[in-house]
Amino acid sequence: MRAVAGSVRTVRIGVLASGTGTILEALLDADLPIVVVVVDRRCRAEKVAERSGVPAVVLERRDFGESFDRDAFTSQVVAALAASGADVVAMAGFGTVLGAALHEAFPSRVLNTHPALLPAFKGWHAVEAALAAGVKVTGCTVHLATLEVDDGPILAQEAVPVLEGDDAHSLHERIKQVERRLYPATVRSFVDGLREPSAQPDATVVGAPDMRTGGLRATHPPTGSLETRNGEQQ
Ligand code: GRF
Numbered sequence: 516m517r518a519v520a521g522s523v524r525t526v527r528i529g530v531l532a533s534g535t536g537t538i539l540e541a542l543l544d545a546d547l548p549i550v551v552v553v554v555d556r557r558c559r560a561e562k563v564a565e566r567s568g569v570p571a572v573v574l575e576r577r578d579f580g581e582s583f584d585r586d587a588f589t590s591q592v593v594a595a596l597a598a599s600g601a602d603v604v605a606m607a608g609f610g611t612v613l614g615a616a617l618h619e620a621f622p623s624r625v626l627n628t629h630p631a632l633l634p635a636f637k638g639w640h641a642v643e644a645a646l647a648a649g650v651k652v653t654g655c656t657v658h659l660a661t662l663e664v665d666d667g668p669i670l671a672q673e674a675v676p677v678l679e680g681d682d683a684h685s686l687h688e689r690i691k692q693v694e695r696r697l698y699p700a701t702v703r704s705f706v707d708g709l710r711e712p713s714a715q716p717d718a719t720v721v722g723a724p725d726m727r728t729g730g731l732r733a734t735h736p737p738t739g740s741l742e743t744r745n746g747e748q749q
Contacts, residue, residue, distance in 0.1 A: 526706045529553060529601030531592070533610035536560030538628060538694055542605060543567045545699035547706065551599035553592055555611045570599065576611055589614035596620070603709070605702050610639075612664055625660040626705060628698040630690045632656060632672055637665035642687040651677055653686070655694045657701040671701040 527550040532539045536559045543549060543563070552564035555576045564571035572595040576588060593616050596604060604617070606627040617625060631641035633656040638644070645653040654674040661667040675690050 526603060526709050527599065527601045528603045528605055528702065528706065529596040529599055530564075530605045530607050531555075531609035532558070532560035532607045534558055534560060534608045536563040536607070537691060538607040538698060539563050541695035542607065542699050542702065543569065545703060547605075547699060547702055549605075550601055551596065553595050555588075555592075555609065560607070572599075585612070586614045586616065589616045593617055593620045603702075603706060605698075606660060607698070615662055618660075618662055623659055624709075626670070626702060627658055627660040627665070627667075628694050629656045629658065629665050630687060630694065632674065633658060633665055633669060641665075642690065643683045646677065646681065646683060646686060653677055653690065655690050655697060657698055670705065671697055673697050 525548065527548055528542075529551045530539055530542060530549055531553050533555050539552060539560050540563050549567075549569050552560060552569055552571045554561045554564075554571060554573050557573065557575065561571045561573060574588070574591050574595065576583070578584070588611065592613060597620065602621070602624065604621050604625040606625065629637075629641060630653075631637075631645055632652075632654040635650075636642075636644045636648075636653070642653070652674050654672060656669055657671040658665075658669045659667040673693050675686075675693055677686060678689075681689075
């Protein structure tokens with residue numbers, strides 16, 4: 516099992532993936548504290564996880580039609596994430612839109628990377644749509660995921676030029692090269708932001724005299740921590 520990097524107060528990440536898993540590989544290479552990978556189909560991402568010693572949970576989705584029970588499937592995903600102890604979720608090319616239970620279980624802690632400059636070109640065919648629209652610049656967006664697909668507060672974006680002769684494959688590959696750098700870096704800052712407050716003691720005695728009292732002063736950790744930022748108790 517890979518070591519949890521810098522686990523002062525452990526933040527654990529669960530990754531959701533469905534495809535080739537190259538974004539997952541980049542997250543793993545960045546030594547992020549990934550404790551589980553959940554896939555919704557047999558795919559390379561499953562093997563990538565296993566090779567890194569991270570447990571892969573396969574929740575094979577068989578129904579892609581109207582009768583698909585999205586809430587039941589979401590509950591299975593949430594249960595797998597919860598069983599691993601994950602407290603942050605990073606989507607890395609996950610092919611199933613999940614229901615409200617995911618966001619209730621991980622409020623403001625589900626991240627996503629999207630291969631376009633949101634709010635432009637939402638949806639699964641973002642690269643094709645950008646090409647069809649004839650844009651000269653597209654890119655990628657890392658954002659907090661909400662129930663609305665490809666929506667939510669933007670954490671990072673980077674532009675990628677569309678080159679003469681690009682097809683969906685070549686353009687997507689160039690975008691993914693950026694995602695493989697931007698997503699791990701953004702996930703790391705997000706996780707570090709969660710970890711900071713609890714990495715500090717409740718009250719730190721600082722060895723500088725307080726000119727008002729003539730003694731040592733006690734400072735408290737900054738507010739705006741996990742609880743207040745996400746509007747929930749930790
Ligand atoms: C990425 O472009 C991501 O933005 C999108 O799916 C792709 C996943 O790529 N949601 P890979 O399967 O990890 O190579």
